[in-house]
Amino acid sequence: MQTIQYREAIREAMEEEMRLDDRVFLMGEEVAQYNGAYKISQGMLEEFGPRRIVDSPISETGFSGLGVGAAMYGLRPIIEFMSWSFCLVAADQIINNAPKMLYMSGGQFGCPAVFRGNNGAGGQLGSTHSWCVESMFASVPGLKLAIPSTPRDAKGLLKTAIRDEDPVFNLESERMLGLGARGDKDFSRYIKDTWAPPTNKQDDDFTIPFGVADIKKPGKDVTIVAAGRPVHFALDAAEELEKEGIDCEVIDPRTYRPLDIDTIVKSVRKTNYCVVVDQSWPFASVGSEIAAQIYENAMDDLDNKVIRVNNDDIPAPYNRTLEQEMLPNTKKIIDAVRAVTYNA
């Protein structure tokens, strides 16, 4: 089987779509000559040239706004943020202009642009560089938000994003870029599960539709909802809990907007217990939203309250131990599952 890394999956998605459509270009800091700050765009300048792989200066407002304008004109920009933490200086462009253009212009000008980059804590980068932006941005109508957790999802969702007529925020993770590499912690799980894209590299039509959740692990006792990097914490937790006789079902929505609440609710109706994991802060978070929608749709099927597991409600600390402690980590999920199933 083909085992490509998460970063290679992102690259393959961009390369394939760029071969199919000349309107697609990649712009961002260090994407061209440097071959990508995280080596995602490695080799792409060589294949596509400086017209389509464009190094931008450190001007997020400028180049993300450029992406919106170029998309209004009819191009298909992929705008890379080295980190989503850096997108905040461009907020007016990405959340005021991009998602509202179609509506404000009465349907005349859309914004088929993709904004993508690393999201969430890296490794001891401190608070300003450790943003999880999903909760802040998922509340904005007009944009779509994908948060892939495996190389397969990374490739399939990004190809869908590039083809989509609406602005898409693709939230990747620095901590997952090497996922799929030999020696990676999750490698054994990776090769036995369906985490790899189709083996035929020329399969241009492999895409994953938005708004369709993936059951990362089937189970009957309790539902764990998680997206992005926390999916792996949830799977680790499920492995541990299996030893205690608790069979977890791990549901990965893959896109927060649109959200496939139906698959989540179907699972909750079966298990009657639910833990929602989300790597952003707890107050008014995507996890809160999912919990609310579960109550709205499956109140009578719940045998306990929904328990949320979030990033702790603090700026990210630099200290390594505290940083790991802050995350919605495996231990927190295990504790939550035990509590929600009355096994605490």
Next chain:
Amino acid sequence: MTSATTEDKVKTTASHSLPKEKLVDMLYQMMLIRRFEERTMQAYQQAHIGGFCHIYIGQEATAVGAVAALVDDDPIITAYRDHGHALARGMHPNYCMAEMYGKITGCAKGKGGSMHMFDKAHHMYGGHAIVGGQCPLGVGLAFATQYEKKNNVTVCFFGDGAINQGAFHEAFNLAAIWNLPILFVVENNGYSMGTAISRGTAAANDLGAKAKAYGMRYAECDGMDVLDTYNTFKREGDLSRGSTSSALGLEQAGGGPCFINCKTYRYQGHSMSDPQKYRSKDEVNEKKEKDCISSMVSHMIENKLATQDQIDELDKKAKQVSRDAIKYAERSPDLPKSEMFTDVYSQPYGPPYIKGALPKMLTDNNSGE
């Protein structure tokens, strides 16, 4: 560049390079904007128009002169004082007024309002309501025409308040490093809302320094003189048109971006709710003596390009068209509630890869069309 007075300027050779029909058309465009905006103010005072509403009276020569120097598919983009640009670009006054009335017949179906005039057919990429926010978008338009190897120039208008925004400076830098075909135009009416330019902008008496800082061409024109404005935009537009950059893998060609300082003046307040305590009536009256329409009228008559009767006819037509726009807007149906959830997404469900298996949320009204 010019330092000549309006009276001197309109008598220069500039006008003679243009056919009479074009001059008449430019005069009519200015008259139309003036009469249209008078009706806009009335309608606002009668509460037919809501929200913020920024009147273009006084500045007509800038939009008209600039647009007259472009070709039809040159993209233009501007800020929120945008009625004049929309009309100058060819938007039907009916659609412009209906938009302000919030009617379905408006240019943006009544979803945008006064500050968001969009007209795809006329390559008008909008009025934009956040100061300076449209500057990077204009750069994107210019990037796109260069990417597509088109022989266009983008015109990006903004007010003098935008000069102090970060977006302005990032846009200038990107346009300069990539030699983009774009004219950045400050419609310098001297005030960002109630703040005189010298109070808010460093080196306000030397805006050319901003261009120089980015290695960019700089030009000034009398924005209350439609012919000087036209000449400036024709000259600089031709230099910038079709510019390409070796940094983007193309052959380096063309003059790249230019910063044009159009010195103009608005007769009305910043918006309809502005008591204008920051300036004197004398100042306003003094500026009105240089009025773009009356100076153009005297130029046309003195040079026997039009008779007073013909001028009166033009004004009569402008008044009639503006009255008709009001009638059209009044008679148009309101934006129906069925339009509430349309245009949020163009592909609410993503590409149609799967059929008949859409999650329930996606079939609900609240997620798009």
